[in-house]
């Protein structure tokens with residue numbers, strides 16, 4: 537078996553070269569060099585996830601969404617920083633690495649276990665997430681426990697984007713299934729980690745549903761026309777295609793409800809990977825902020841590609857009249873939106889995004905939105921630099937919204953190196969309060985989490 541560490545020619549694929557190229561060594565770097573001062577309140581770990589393929593039989597046919605998972609952690613404590621990276625040992629990755637698989641030695645419930653998109657920490661467990669897959673539990677030392685199926689109760693796919701309710705302690709999620717109806721299921725995990733509710737939801741077709749939203753009372757599903765096409769399996773790297781004739785709808789359902797309670801509202805065909813957040817307004821509407829593309833997967837490609845960059849929009853969904861009004865909040869291309877997650881499902885004033893092109897070329901700017909005043913602030917990470925997902929960490933559990941720091945891993949093409957920048961969210965345009973200089977580049981990835989108090993051990 538030839539791994540990407542040994543393969544000489546990954547050049548045909550843009551997602552295998554530059555800072556998309558995988559790294560191969562698993563490192564532990566202590567006492568990282570810091571410019572500025574890490575706030576002492578930052579006590580815990582940033583863990584980021586992204587694709588890092590071990591084996592690529594045909595580089596031209598590799599899609600960025602399909603790589604093996606690598607976790608990169610930066611522990612911050614007492615003003616000091618440590619780094620560690622590890623592959624997630626899914627059964628496939630363990631076999632490719634020539635190791636026994638931790639946990640179940642084969643994929644569980646017939647689902648191919650992948651883990652390269654995101655993470656969630658709930659009920660004492662840290663889960664590495666993909667979609668159309670079970671989660672993979674990992675420890676905070678980044679070692680792999682194995683596939684997590686909630687004591688056998690979850691037999692169908694889990695999303696990359698569950699939502700944690702900051703008041704009830706529940707984890708609310710969905711899973712989509714491309715191989716047959718029901719194409720969508722909705723689930724609730726209680727505060728102690730038990731899967732307590734599963735509901736099948738009717739969708740007319742198998743669509744790519746990357747994310748969803750919750751309010752304090754409702755779940756919001758996006759049935760958008762990027763369709764799975766079995767005929768494309770083995771023909772192109774990613775078997776999804778833009779099919780606007782399928783129409784586009786958002787569905788609003790009480791969190792305690794089921795299929796019969798979903799109110800579907802037609803919208804213009806479009807695509808959304810990520811909402812920023814949603815909440816109930818006083819008129820019974822759902823306010824949903826999203827990064828919206830006019831299309832996606834229109835042509836065969838090896839990564840996300842739309843005709844124009846995604847812009848930030850506010851959708852006000854009126855379930856009584858089944859109408860959705862759209863307001864453009866910011867035309868600039870931006871993605872991977874994050875809020876202060878203590879506001880999940882509640883009114884959020886602030887949002888943080890990273891600048892991005894139609895084909896996800898990552899820019900050097902982070903954006904902070906004040907959705908009350910309409911003000912947009914920009915943090916410029918500097919020339920030759922690309923700033924990844926802007927993750928907000930509150931200064932303390934009872935700090936106000938926006939009182940804290942925005943963490944972003946920045947790649948500098950001029951030096952082929954990566955830094956973790958820590959920006960004071962309330963002084964967003966200023967230089968970072970601290971820049972942690974990592975001793976190796978971190979390939980572009982997707983999503984991260986902050987785990988308060990956690991340690992690499």
Ligand SMILES: [Fe+2]
Pocket residue numbers: 653654696697746747809810982983
């Ligand atoms: Fe995502």
